[in-house]
Amino acid sequence: MRRSLFCFLAMLLSAHAAAAQARWFRGNTHTHTINSDGDSAPDTVVRWYREHHYHFVVLSDHDSLTPVDGLNAVFAAPGKFLVLPGEEVTDRFEGAPVHLIGIGVREAVPPQGGTAIPEILTRDARAVRAAGGVPHINHPNFGWALTAGQIAASGARHFEIWNGHPLINNHGGGGSPSAEEIWDKVLSAGRVIFGVATDDAHHFSGEFSAAQANPGRGWIMVRATDLSAAALLAAFDRGDFYSSTGVELKSYEVSDREIRIELPREIGYTAPRYRTFFIGKDGAVLKQDNSFAPSYQFQGTELYVRARIESSNGAIAWTQPVFPKK
Ligand SMILES: [Zn+2]
Ligand SMILES: [Zn+2]
Structure with a gap:
């Protein structure tokens, strides 16, 4: 009895220590690089990201x-x-692009094909997992390739809610939903799915412009214990990350009772201000909070709650859905 209490306390302490040590x-x-349709060699691409924090x-x-x-031999630095x-x-x-990233795969995964889009997504995702990704x-x-119904039917756990390529229609239109509206549809169908922001960068040379697929537009902040492939992949897999086009959170904490966010308080006349929307089933806004410390107390009746934080300069951060206990 004493021993199991000790074990329980040790477990609690080590979980607490792990949480305390985690960093963003x-x-x-x-x-992309010149090894497919990017315009620059892998070392140029990697150098850009390392030099841009x-x-x-x-x-x-x-x-x-x-x-x-070879790239890590030159560019990697422990913890950095x-x-x-x-x-x-x-x-x-049938001519529609069905693309899926495999992060951390050990070997190239050939497109698996299939007779319908959900089946193709499922098969490609399974092949990525089998290759360790x-x-x-x-x-x-x-x-206009993928619908919410197809993504939900595929059982996918992650998809891009924002992509920096200029031709990918993040915002939807003509009656088709935005990528973020697709997210709410999949979540509202009862699926757990996390939203990812990415660059889809192709262009690192020449002038940077809105018409080019340049880097630095969309990224994720992953909360992990260390900067290793294993820790990053595990944190990403369980949804311990948020997506951003420029808003950086000072902190993000979820308890059984609430979500608490802290935003940077900059000083001076150029300091940005924020609007935080807590969003639930069918994309409904459950609460708007204009403070630097937005929070949301769970009612217990929400299917899910996620936050969208908008800066006065147009940048956005998206936190992952939380599923409150009834
Ligand atoms: Zn693509
Ligand atoms: Zn791509």
Whole structure:
């Protein structure tokens, strides 16, 4: 009895220590090089991310695995920067693009194909897992290829709610939902699915412009105990991350009772202000909080609660859905 109490306390303490040691690591999971349709060599791409305050980048060329060991020998630094292998499995169905990133795959995964989009997504995701990777679906509105129903039916756990490529229709239109509205539809169907922001960068040379697929536009902040492939993949897999196009959270805490966020309080006349929307089933706004410490107390009747934090300069952060206990 005493021993089990001791074990329980030790477990609690070690869980607490692990949580206390966890840090936020900034990374982009979707980037191309000249090994597919990017315009720059892998070392140019990796150097860009290292010089722009990222902790990690995933090289995700179409249907091929760009080797990262040589790059890590030059660019990696313990706790500061790491290159992860990856691939954009580039499948299609009746002409529609069905793309899915495999982060951390050991070998290239050929597109698995199938007779319907949910089946293709499921098969590609399974092949990524079999190769040691964690999958996320790409740009649902590119080519208007993927619907909420198809994503829900595939059983996917991660997909892009924001992608920096100029031709992928993040915002929806013409009666088609935005990627974020697709997220709420999948969540409202009772599926647990996490939202990822990425660059899908292709262009690192020449002028940067809105018409180019340049880097630095969308990323994730992963809460992990250390900057290793294993820790990053595990944290990403369980949804311990948020997505951003420029808003950085000072803190993000979830308890049984509430969500608490802290936003940076900058000083001076250029300091941004924020609007935080706590969003639930069917995309309904459950609460708007304009403070620097937005919070939401669970009622217990929400299917899920997620936060969208908008800065006065247009940048956004999205936290992952929380499923309150009844
Ligand atoms: Zn793609
Ligand atoms: Zn891509």
